[in-house]
Amino acid sequence: GEDVEQSLFLSVREGDSSVINCTYTDSSSTYLYWYKQEPGAGLQLLTYIFSNMDMKQDQRLTVLLNKKDKHLSLRIADTQTGDSAIYFCAEKRGRNNDMRFGAGTRLTVKP
Amino acid sequence: DTGVSQNPRHKITKRGQNVTFRCDPISEHNRLYWYRQTLGQGPEFLTYFQNEAQLEKSRLLSDRFSAERPKGSFSTLEIQRTEQGDSAMYLCASSLGPNSYEQYFGPGTRLTVT
Numbered sequence: 001g002e003d004v005e006q007s008l009f010l011s012v013r014e015g016d017s018s019v020i021n022c023t024y025t026d027s028s029s030t031y032l033y034w035y036k037q038e039p040g041a042g043l044q045l046l047t048y049i050f051s052n053m054d055m056k057q058d059q060r061l062t063v064l065l066n067k068k069d070k071h072l073s074l075r076i077a078d079t080q081t082g083d084s085a086i087y088f089c090a091e092k093r094g095r096n097n098d099m100r101f102g103a104g105t106r107l108t109v110k111p
Numbered sequence: 112d113t114g115v116s117q118n119p120r121h122k123i124t125k126r127g128q129n130v131t132f133r134c135d136p137i138s139e140h141n142r143l144y145w146y147r148q149t150l151g152q153g154p155e156f157l158t159y160f161q162n163e164a165q166l167e168k169s170r171l172l173s174d175r176f177s178a179e180r181p182k183g184s185f186s187t188l189e190i191q192r193t194e195q196g197d198s199a200m201y202l203c204a205s206s207l208g209p210n211s212y213e214q215y216f217g218p219g220t221r222l223t224v225t
Contacts, residue, residue: 101153
């Protein structure tokens, strides 16, 4: 399809790991991103991965990229209540300069 | 705070009126982007500038929309003859330059057209 797709909701307990999944559209996408949006706020860049990598780790965040399946995931270890937000997956396609975003996954962390 | 700033944060206007939003990017960033975000959706690309030049426009940017970046610093987005369908969050982002892959977003301007 033409859309970046994400599941809409995820609920986890505090201290558990969260895994947010995304499928993107363009095999020529050069960079893939995860952004976090809290209520009433803009988007905060969390992490990104270049398309020639298959994993990137940054503190509690682990990004996995399966280029063959055009599948991207974000794992948050030891999820905290402050991680509750909407998480957007985005791709920067080939020679274009725009980014295409998914609809976002709302992560709820229960105490 | 040296992040991207946008003004106003909220704007309520009547259908048919014109509105203008402003974005101040991070000071050394050459690229500036405008996105629109409707409820329950991710941002959609509208247009971007490299310095003062507008290099790309989305098909979402109808003739009623115009964006400028006259001195290559701040940018304005004007919507003429607003329609209810224009109600959305308008987000601005900036990046360092052509080889930069990190876009930093401002807090957005929420437009409500009544």
